Structures are given as C-alpha cells and as structure tokens.
Amino acid sequence: MDVSRDRYVIDGYDELQKAARIHVSRISGEEGLQVPGVSIVRSVGPGPARADAYFATRKGPPTIEVTERALRELSLEGLTFLLAHELGHFADAARFARRTRVLVAVFSLAGVLMLGGFLAAALAGYFNASSYGGFAVLVIGLVTLGVWLLMACAMGREGEMRADMFALRHDPELTGAREVFDSWEVDKPEATEPMTLTRRVSFLFRTRPYRSTRLRAMQAALSRNNR
Numbered sequence: 001m002d003v004s005r006d007r008y009v010i011d012g013y014d015e016l017q018k019a020a021r022i023h024v025s026r027i028s029g030e031e032g033l034q035v036p037g038v039s040i041v042r043s044v045g046p047g048p049a050r051a052d053a054y055f056a057t058r059k060g061p062p063t064i065e066v067t068e069r070a071l072r073e074l075s076l077e078g079l080t081f082l083l084a085h086e087l088g089h090f091a092d093a094a095r096f097a098r099r100t101r102v103l104v105a106v107f108s109l110a111g112v113l114m115l116g117g118f119l120a121a122a123l124a125g126y127f128n129a130s131s132y133g134g135f136a137v138l139v140i141g142l143v144t145l146g147v148w149l150l151m152a153c154a155m156g157r158e159g160e161m162r163a164d165m166f167a168l169r170h171d172p173e174l175t176g177a178r179e180v181f182d183s184w185e186v187d188k189p190e191a192t193e194p195m196t197l198t199r200r201v202s203f204l205f206r207t208r209p210y211r212s213t214r215l216r217a218m219q220a221a222l223s224r225n226n227r
C-alpha cells in the first residue's frame with residue numbers, strides 16, 4: 001500500500017504538491033506548528049478515490065497525504081478544512097501517542113488473562129482439579145478484549161472530533177466542511193435515519209463519527225464560541 005502511494009505518478013505532480021504545500025504552510029504558520037511534508041496520493045483508503053486527506057504517523061517525517069481529487073476539485077474553503085483537520089491530528093500527536101500506549105497496555109492485559117485462564121483451565125483438567133477458576137479468568141480476559149475494542153473505537157472517534165475542532169478555527173462558517181462532506185455523499189451517501197437502538201449500538205463500533213455528528217458538533221462549538 002505504501003509502495004503504491006510512493007509510486008503515484010501524475011502529470012503536474014510538482015505544481016500540485018507546491019500548491020498544497022502553500023496551504024499547509026499557511027495553516028501551520030497560523031497555528032505555530034512545524035510544517036509537515038505533503039504528498040499527493042490517488043486515494044487514502046479503500047473504496048473510491050474521493051477528495052480526502054490523511055495524516056501519516058507511521059514512519060519517517062510527519063506527512064499529510066492528500067488525494068489528487070481533493071486538490072483538483074475542492075474550493076479553497078474545502079481544501080482549507082480538509083488540510084486543517086489533518087493538521088489537527090498533527091497537533092494532537094502527543095495525545096495520540098499516549099492513547100496508543102493505553103490501548104497497547106489494555107490489549108496486552110486481555111491477552112495475558114486469556115492465555116493464563118486457558119492454561120490454568122487446561123492444567124486443572126489434566127490434574128483432575130476444578131477448572132472453574134481458569135475459565136473465569138479466560139472470560140475476564142474476553143471481556144477485557146471487548147472493552148479494548150470499544151475503547152479503540154471511542155478514541156478513534158474522539159480524535160476525529162478533536163481534529164474537527166482544530167479545523168473549525170480555519171473554517172468558521174463551515175462552508176469548507178460542508179463542501180467536503182457533500183463531495184463524499186456522491187460516492188457514499190450517509191444513512192440519516194434517527195438514532196435507533198441498533199444505530200446507537202453500531203455507533204459504538206465505529207472508529208469514525210457520522211458526518212452529521214461531526215457537523216452538529218462543529219455547529220454546537222461555533223454557537224458556544226459566538227455567545
């Protein structure tokens with residue numbers, strides 16, 4: 001996946017990258033952030049190549065990956081919102097690292113409990129002793145794994161919302177945010193039925209908030225700030 005991103009070749013790559021870098025430098029400057037690298041990609045995830053961007057924390061220098069479609073199709077406002085949101089992830093890097101440590105710790109705990117419980121139950125069976133204790137620990141481990149999953153999803157959603165709050169300062173009318181979300185709607189309309197129980201439960205397993213939730217949260221923040 002990384003390789004194909006690096007190999008992305010288009011006519012006018014340099015001009016496009018230069019234009020993107022100007023926007024990124026402007027927003028970084030206003031926020032007092034170090035200017036991350038910018039690379040242009042066809043797509044930031046599976047599915048159709050939409051106007052989108054991604055802040056890459058994997059390895060090497062911090063880089064914002066932005067799709068060619070975003071640069072060619074979005075207005076200045078749309079692009080500003082998209083890039084400011086990614087810079088919001090960059091500004092949140094320390095928090096992201098802490099979050100990752102917590103998730104690794106909980107996941108390890110779940111693994112130790114499950115393995116320990118399984119071994120204890122198996123050994124107890126072998127020695128004809130009661131294996132209830134081992135099974136109990138195994139179940140606690142499974143529950144911990146469930147908690148880990150819910151935490152990972154909740155932290156992912158929180159990270160998105162925090163990046164939106166950061167981007168808000170650069171898109172105070174939400175014109176850019178609306179434009180970006182509308183452009184996604186063409187590829188993949190969002191289910192907009194009311195929050196039924198099923199929808200609430202499935203929300204718990206989403207790593208990304210619904211677009212409508214994101215817009216509502218930004219609107220609420222704006223009206224708080226304007227009061």
Ligand SMILES: [Zn+2]
Nearest residue numbers: 085089160163
């Ligand atoms: Zn994001």
